[in-house]
Amino acid sequence: MKLILKIIFLLPLMGFSQSDFEKAEKLFHQSKHALAKPIFENILKEKPSDLKTLEYLGDIEGASKAWTNAMFYYDKLRKLKPSEANYHYKYGGCLGMKAKESNKFKALGMIDDIKSSFEKAIQLNPNHIEARWALIELYLELPGIVGGSEKKAHKYSDELFKISLVDGYLSKGRIAEYFNRYKEAESNYKKAIEIGGSKTSYQKLANLYKNKMNQPEKAKLVLETYQEKNKS
Template identity: 50%
Template sequence: MKNVYLILLFSFFSVSAQTNFEKGQKMMEQKKYGEAKPFLENSIKENRKDYKAIDYLGEIAIYSQNWDEAIACGKKLIIAFPKNADYWYKYGGAMGLKAKSVNKFKALGMIDDVENAFLTAAKLDSKHIEARWALVMFYTELPGIVGGSESKAQKYANELSSISKVDGYLAKGYIDSYFNRYANAEINYLKAYEIGHSKTTFNKLYDLYLNKLKDKQKAINLKEQFDEKV
């Protein structure tokens, strides 16, 4: 019986001894972002250099579409860790999302900073898939007059191919689809699907058949094939 009391007592003290960061981290793991935020903010009040808490707050800001707060968190992180590719990628992503939410004139003033952040992430980590995907999308979607370039997009799609063949084919398919080259997009998406057989590769090819090529029968056949293997 004494052992039971000791276990209960130890459990009580273990819970009550949890730091604000640990409580916030637990909430983040459970995707309870609103509940996590005050704990993480308190953790930073206790220690302004609690960079993991700052990183979490940046994620919460993205989830809440609070772009300015996400950018502020990202800036603190790249200042503290200028050679961390993930932080540069997140910083660029936050700025990119804000650029999409503001008027075109204001967005134009942010383009160079977004590009620089993604390029820095890619340079710091030669195998950073997300940064290269961001650059593929950035150069594909941006008008040529303000820095868009299909050749640059293809360059980073090729880099993705050397890291992950599936991502490489998906990136090339994305570029082809964006420029309405649907036959080429089908070839690339098919190759990605044949290698990956994942939900992502299926969705890309299925969407192309159904919404771009308007070939309902191909979409149905693909879905039946995919469902058989799941």
């Protein structure tokens, strides 16, 4: 009898909790983060180890560039479920953004943790595209004296080719563009367009023409071509 009464009293509470979560989730997907955040925080008080709630809160903090707060949630996630690649990737991403805002001495102390977070994501999910992109950017932007390396960037770009040809060509284009090899970058972006025709591919080529090669008319033509091909 006591068990039945407990179930009867718990049912409305469970329904209320689920309703709150769905409401917060809907607000999140509408980019109404300021409204979703306090609801998720209240849910977390009742369920402090709820993975999805923790991730939403981390994503909200990340979207507002509150990197330390975001890292708190992602760190908790990777400890609660260390086998989930995305938790390590998101933690490493926030750590990298935090490093950019820190002084050089402090940032240097974060590099190993940033690398290991992305590498762990790849170890757990061998097809993790975003973690490889993050490592490419890291090795491009780091000074050579602390580990920056075009060769290492190409290593992860080569791995992308095995997972996604479009990402492979885009990453080769990105590396070439970074080192001012604009014709090489142009060729790779065009190949990405030929294979996938994604908006990102067209945008990368247009940005290259406009911002690096001083060819705004070509940039305009690229975007017009994309729009024409994707008319509904």
